[in-house]
Amino acid sequence: MKLTVHTKGSAYDILMEHGILHHAKDHAGSGHFFLISDDGVPQCWRDILQSQFPESRMHVFSQGEASKNFDTLQAVLGDMLDAGLSRRDTVIALGGGVVGDLSGFAASLYMRGIRYINIPTTMLAMVDSSIGGKTAVDFHGVKNSVGSFWQPSLVLIDPEVLSTLSPRLLHEGLAESVKMGLTHDAKLFELFEQEDYEDHIDEIIERSLRVKQGVVERDERESGERKMLNFGHTYGHAFESYHHMNRFLHGECVALGMMKVIRNRELKDRVKAVLERLELPVSCEYDPEEIVKLVMKDKKADHGEVTFVQVDEPGNGYLVLWREEDIRKGLEI
Ligand SMILES: NC(=O)c1ccc[n+]([C@@H]2O[C@H](COP(=O)([O-])OP(=O)(O)OC[C@H]3O[C@@H](n4cnc5c(N)ncnc54)[C@H](O)[C@@H]3O)[C@@H](O)[C@H]2O)c1
Ligand SMILES: [Zn+2]
Known part of the structure; x- marks a missing residue:
């Protein structure tokens, strides 16, 4: 290829x-x-x-x-x-x-x-x-x-x-592919749902690369669409800091972050099933107030609002602005 x-x-x-x-x-x-x-x-x-x-x-x-x-x-x-x-x-x-x-x-x-x-x-x-x-x-x-x-x-x-590569490192990398399927490529996400991923590694890499290629070509310097690649990363980075970067790998925190940000119940269940098949974490213990603080600090909240990437159906990510109460709400579900 x-x-x-x-x-x-x-x-x-x-x-x-x-x-x-x-x-x-x-x-x-x-x-x-x-x-x-x-x-x-x-x-x-x-x-x-x-x-x-x-x-x-x-x-x-x-x-x-x-x-x-x-x-x-x-x-x-x-x-x-x-x-x-x-x-x-x-x-x-x-x-x-x-x-x-x-x-x-x-x-x-x-x-x-x-x-x-x-x-x-x-x-x-x-x-x-x-x-x-x-x-x-x-x-x-x-x-x-x-x-x-x-x-x-x-x-x-x-x-x-x-x-x-150890299965753990393989799976944490695949968390980024699941993310790209959710924001840009429904077929890629469905592949994780319906097939044994081990039989489709080449296709997963190729589809992920095509997503990333498209995004970086359209937005080389991260002024707009490239933000979409941050799906799951806003809560994810907060979880990484909360656990002092040593309990979970980056991709595992992205998995946790995706589970927290998705509001659509049906999609959340589908994503949970995929992440569990990949042996990625779908929940962890944390203090919600600490996570809210970390999100607001890390993302340098602009006038009290933080940009999150949201997905309601696979393949269609979009940006939303959340205030502190929205950020807290995600953590209580
Ligand atoms: N530039 C970007 O756009 C971008 C995007 C995402 C992440 N990153 C950066 O990437 C880094 C994380 O990358 P990573 O997850 O590849 O971590 P890593 O480079 O630390 O690799 C993980 C471990 O796997 C080992 N390893 C590498 N290849 C192996 C193989 N084939 N078999 C067995 N072991 C192997 C490495 O020696 C290392 O110990 C972070 O620093 C992050 O900031 C950059
Ligand atoms: Zn990442």
Whole structure:
């Protein structure tokens, strides 16, 4: 499968194919390369990439969100300079969203910006973070607070690499696909309802990518429609903070957030059934007043109102403005 994402002034391809990791070099273009990964990406996948670029250095940092910071960025940039990388050369990121976000940011800064190729290896990175051009590190305890918009020059997706991913990580990534089905693609949501998702992984990735492609093409800088991708995230981020980012994964909080925001009873039951099949959480204990406070703070309520994404029927997301009492109401149901 090949998708071309059009951005202002340029375009890049997303190629999805089983085994494409083995042929990354054929698509990478010319010049020198600098590879970036983390030590949680199984060695077998790193070796397959490295063997195609024997002359290139691979910078491997410690896995986890805790590495997505200026220290790692500085170490990566230092290593790129030591490797003698020039303005015409290319960074290749192999990993989940942490590797992708940090490598994209490094590429955007190095020599005022060089090419980077993203090879996502988690479900979340394949369906969500690898396209759209948002790059960042966490700073001063605030997630993604320093970053840039920097588009990849190519994205290579090899579903084979998902074979080493834990079911929990696979499912948390799929929560983002369920979200995209609900806001933009009823068929994608129904696929989760009616079929065994394991038999349809390629189709799920492709449909999710098409949703995200459409949204980012229409709204590259998140001034309008891109907000729709925040479905489930407004309560979701509050749950992440409430549980101090350590009890639930991001996608699990999105699942919890979707369950809280949907008001249509029938749809809520359908979504609950899908999330349960994916072993995602559908409820948790919390103090409603704390969650309200976190939502109002996180979203910098504008004149007491917060924008939420709402869905009443699969495939049709829309934006609503909620006041504090609406936000509280969702939590009491
Ligand atoms: N740029 C965007 O638009 C965007 C969108 C959503 C999320 N994000 C960012 O993405 C990050 C989360 O990404 P993530 O969920 O991929 O987390 P992650 O990158 O931390 O990966 C999760 C874990 O899986 C390991 N791993 C990676 N590939 C593997 C494989 N094939 N087999 C086994 N283990 C593997 C990693 O080493 C890591 O330990 C967050 O920092 C978030 O802010 C960015
Ligand atoms: Zn998300």
